[in-house]
Amino acid sequence: MSRIGKIPVEIPNDVKVTIDNHRISVSGPKGSLSQTFRPEVKIISDGGKLNVQRISDSKLAKSQHGLVRTLVANMIKGVTKGWEKKLELSGVGYRALLDSKEKLILQVGYSYPVEFIIPSGIEITVEGNNKITVLGIDKAHVGQIAAQIRKVRPPEPYKGKGIHYLGEKIRRKVGKTGKVGSAFGA
DSSP states (O other), X not given: OOTTTTSOEEOOTTOEEEEOSSEEEEEETTEEEEEEOOTTEEEEEETTEEEEEESSOOHHHHHHHHXXXXXXXXXXXXXXXXXXXXXXXXXXXXXEEEETTTEEXXXXXXXXXXXXXXXXXXXXXXXXXXXXEEEESOHHHHHHHHHHHHHHSOOOTTTOOEEEETTXXXXXXXXXXXXXXXXXXX
């Protein structure tokens, strides 16, 4: 039995869950999400809780058991509290600014500013020119957008300049070391 899969998922009072033929729909105060799941597992609603059960003991059913439970829990948390990813810009002259609610402009060491179009369902805030917060209800979508922003200028290992997640540890490399003294001897 999956340790994660057997834990029931609590349904808050302000969340409505609909299960219909291998599809679950969750709606709450921040929005609504829906997800299809494989027929090897089934979701059962017990009052204020959701239980995920597998149909057989096949390897696929076992692997889907914990996954479906985690996806359902992430959907419920997304429609109630939402998800966020924080990014930070490190480097001299690196800054981000928001052009209305549809475009993020990044100045990260290129000869031109990079424009990033913000997709629907995602909200981006910039604080202090070098901190970016990506907000949304779908955890996977928030993570994907944060990864695309980071990809514009990933952190480099010698000076640590670039866009990185808040709290991310960048492995630093040692730069070149020159020989002591002159090339012609002394």
